[in-house]
Amino acid sequence: MVRLKYIFIGFVIKLLISNISSQSLPFEKCGQHLSDFEENRILNWGYGYNDLLGDLVVWSQSPYVTIDSIGSSVQNRAIWELTISDNPSSTIYKRIYIHARTHPGEEESFWVANEIINFLLSDSPEANAIRSQCIFHIVPMHNPDGVELGYSRENANGIDIESGWDDSVIQPEVSALQNRFIDLSFVIPNPIEVALNMHSAYACKRYFVYHHETGTSDNFTLMEKNFISGIQAYYPGGFEDWNYFISWSNGTPDQYPESWWWLNYGENVMALTYEDMNCSEAGNYDLTADAIVKGVCDYIGVNLSNIKNxxxxxxxxxxxxxxxxxxxxxxxxxxxxxxxxxxxxxxxxxxxxxxxxxxxxxxxxxxxxxxxxxxxxxxxxxxxxxxxxxxxxxxxxxxxxxxxxx
Ligand SMILES: [Zn+2]
Structure with a gap:
């Protein structure tokens, strides 16, 4: 009888947890508070697809950017990608991929990507040095349908496209990104070395989702610590330490973009989720972007300190x-x-x-x-x-x- 009672309590707790997580509250690595949903979703969380189309026109004025669609969403919206470099067809430049706003309600991830784009297109000597050694690919809005429909996490089919990367039937937004990753990683001399997946979380902190060695390797965790601490050093007090959010301690999950990277490319690609602040204290996107770009450059061996020489x-x-x-x-x-x-x-x-x-x-x-x-x-x-x-x-x-x- 006692045992039955515990089983029953366990069952109720399980029900509660599954109910809560389906509403994107705790136990998820990102998301926002339910109370913020209604007022923000009406405004596409402050930045809709038309806003992006307007910005693409502005960005396209730069001689250092090419803009192309990598595929279409369920409702046939183009998924736009910016390629930033002074030589996008180089076979020796270092390659970095950043995609943002898979979860529409995490618009802060876009604002960080936006500042990364502004930084990379600027006239500064650092941006110039980066463009002459790197190729940055940036998808500012991975889930345009979700943004326009006012969904917090899903695409037009009602599916959270942050997972399902291993499904037998893959969502078009996932497929577009996967195919692009393959094109830019498989049998080319300069494959993607860093892949960042930009989100924001109600935890109201800036942090990277660190992968435990149980789900990766001892060597990879050293690389992760090095990568995260390197970025943190450019914005002291801005980012949490590498061990703030540890995932994969029970092994490698199979459904996420980072899982896909790990299972296919292992230690060759530093693929991480970044979580910005999803709360009213969010901001300093420029400092955040600056630190991320410089930290990434250090990690892949692009030297910016020698510019003056x-x-x-x-x-x-x-x-x-x-x-x-x-x-x-x-x-x-x-x-x-x-x-x-x-x-x-x-x-x-x-x-x-x-x-x-x-x-x-x-x-x-x-x-x-x-x-x-x-x-x-x-x-x-x-x-x-x-x-x-x-x-x-x-x-x-x-x-x-x-x-x-x-
Ligand atoms: Zn998210």
Whole structure:
């Protein structure tokens, strides 16, 4: 009798758990609170398919991007992919694949991908260096039907396309991505080395879903720790430690994109899910994107710290727009000088008063990058506001508007 009672309680608990997880509440690695659904889904969670089509037009102006459809959704919407590189057909460039918004209600994953795209298409010396050594493939909206239908996780067939990667009948969105992964990994000299699957979670933290050695290998977990910690180092306090969310401790599941990668390509591909914050505290997508791109570059051996030693000297003086902007409180200021020169870079407030001298002295020719922490010459924090970055070299003078938002 006692045993029966426990079995019954177990049964009720199991029912409760299956009911809860079908509503995407705890026990799932990502998702949002039910209370957020209604108001957000009406707005396609703030970014719909037409918004994407508009942005594709803008992005397509860049000489460094090609935009193509990798397939169609159930309702025949194109699934768009951006390829960013200065030589997309290179057979030696490093290849990275990023797809976002498999779960429509996790729009933060798009905002991070959006900043990754903006970073990679920017004029900064770092972006330039990345484009000349890498090919980035980015799918900003993997599940356009779900976005338009206001589903939180499913496609137009009502199926969660984050799983089902091993099903006998594969959903068209899954098939489009799988075929693309195969095309870019199988029998080509420079296969995909990093594959990121972008989501966001109500846990309200930024983290990577780490795979335990039981489901992978000892060697792979070392690579995972290295990868995650490397990204984290570029945005201290922004990301959780590698062990914040450990999955696969009971073995390799078979239904997810990362399962597919592991089962087919093993240690050759660093395939991970990234979870941004799905809560009102979400933000700093630019810092997040910057850290992810730089961490990925370090991991695959693309060196960005040697940019200033590049043999190719710039052919003119140039001050670039600071990045990120707006910023809080750290921002990067990049500039070019074609020959060794005396350079002054300073910051003026809105009334034209000099509030900070960031750099003043003889500099060697090349592209340079300096970090500014939004402090004055006495190391006092400057208040939020609009500032001007002023660069002077001989007769050359250039300014850029910078916005500090504390
Ligand atoms: Zn998700």
């Amino acid at each position: 590049d043999d190719l000297l710039p052919n003119g003086y140039k001050l670039y727009q600071n990045y990120p902007n707006p910023f809080n409180p750290t921002t990067l200021i990049n500039f070019d000088i074609p020959e060794d020169s005396f350079v002054k870079v300073s910051v003026l407030d809105i009334k034209g008063r000099e509030v900070s001298v960031i750099l003043e002295g003889e500099q060697t020719a090349g592209s340079q990058s300096i970090t500014w922490e939004a402090v004055d010459n006495y190391d006092n924090n400057l208040p939020s506001g609009v500032y001007l970055c002023l660069m002077k070299v001989n007769d050359y003078m250039s300014t850029k508007k910078m916005i500090l938002l504390r």
